[in-house]
Amino acid sequence: MTSFSCSSNVSSTLLISIWVSSLIIASAGNFYQDFDITWGDGRAQILNNGELLTLSLDKASGSGFQSKNEFLFGKIAMQLKLVPGNSAGTVTAYYLRSEDSAWDEIDFEFLGNLSGEPYILHTNVFSQGKGDREQQFYLWFDPTADFHTYSILWNPQRIIFYVDGTPIREFKNLESIGVPFPKNQPMRIQSSLWNADDWATRGGLIKTDWRQAPFTAYYRNFNADACIRSSGASVCNSNSPGNNDNAAWLSEELDSTDQERLKWVQRNYMIYNYCSDTKRFPQGLPEECAVNNSS
Numbered sequence: 355m356t357s358f359s360c361s362s363n364v365s366s367t368l369l370i371s372i373w374v375s376s377l378i379i380a381s382a383g384n385f386y387q388d389f390d391i392t393w394g395d396g397r398a399q400i401l402n403n404g405e406l407l408t409l410s411l412d413k414a415s416g417s418g419f420q421s422k423n424e425f426l427f428g429k430i431a432m433q434l435k436l437v438p439g440n441s442a443g444t445v446t447a448y449y450l451r452s453e454d455s456a457w458d459e460i461d462f463e464f465l466g467n468l469s470g471e472p473y474i475l476h477t478n479v480f481s482q483g484k485g486d487r488e489q490q491f492y493l494w495f496d497p498t499a500d501f502h503t504y505s506i507l508w509n510p511q512r513i514i515f516y517v518d519g520t521p522i523r524e525f526k527n528l529e530s531i532g533v534p535f536p537k538n539q540p541m542r543i544q545s546s547l548w549n550a551d552d553w554a555t556r557g558g559l560i561k562t563d564w565r566q567a568p569f570t571a572y573y574r575n576f577n578a579d580a581c582i583r584s585s586g587a588s589v590c591n592s593n594s595p596g597n598n599d600n601a602a603w604l605s606e607e608l609d610s611t612d613q614e615r616l617k618w619v620q621r622n623y624m625i626y627n628y629c630s631d632t633k634r635f636p637q638g639l640p641e642e643c644a645v646n647n648s649s
């Protein structure tokens with residue numbers, strides 16, 4: 355793996371021009387190499403020489419893992435296969451999060467359901483400790499039948515959530531109108547499977563059926579095109595096979611086809627949008643809603 359290292363206090367314009375000029379080829383992810391199991395006392399396992407990771411949940415505990423690296427911008431992809439059958443009450447979370455008390459966070463959360471009833475994909479964006487930006491979706495497939503790719507593009511201009519390459523949500527950098535945007539705090543990838551039957555399924559109406567335990571979720575094919583922080587420096591790399599333009603993700607945006615697909619998802623699969631919830635914000639919708647609410 356070739357990589358380019360640079361000090362973090364150079365201006366971002368200079369960094370970007372340096373990133374653009376560095377060409378890198380690297381290997382695919384391995385769970386032993388890229389992640390630490392953080393809790394669950396044996397309920398999280400890395401299998402198949404590091405190619406597969408499983409999380410499980412039973413009445414005593416859930417489990418979780420996090421990336422060894424901290425990222426400051428990146429295009430992060432993972433394939434997940436969610437808890438099958440009756441998964442009501444369980445939540446599988448997969449997100450980026452920084453450590454400070456005024457933390458940044460970019461969330462995917464999968465809320466389980468009774469057999470045959472749809473999961474909810476819950477998303478949120480926190481900047482400087484403030485979230486309250488939920489959007490929820492149904493999926494156009496059964497996320498328990500097979501692996502699907504869930505990605506986060508996080509660059510200085512925008513955050514985009516993708517499902518199998520289809521954009522489902524965009525959160526733009528609107529610092530120009532006073533909306534804080536996550537761009538100074540490095541984040542780790544975190545994931546966990548836990549019991550949240552007080553709210554997850556039909557707002558807490560349906561409880562976890564412990565007779566179905568242990569519940570298991572599966573992870574594979576992690577990939578990060580990202581800037582990795584280590585001892586104050588930033589190393590940017592690209593793991594995408596055949597990726598010749600190492601830094602394309604740093605300025606990536608939705609083209610007109612992507613924007614159509616995003617609208618299609620929001621029209622047909624979005625079931626909650628904080629930007630439409632006028633009751634919740636009697637003082638007026640958050641500023642970003644005027645720009646980000648494309649539905």
Ligand SMILES: *[C@@H]1O[C@H](CO)[C@@H](O)[C@H](O)[C@H]1NC(C)=O
Pocket residue numbers: 465466467468471472473474554555556557
């Ligand atoms: C579970 O299924 C019910 C009934 O179809 C639906 O209203 C709900 O949105 C589904 N998902 C969750 C997580 O509650």
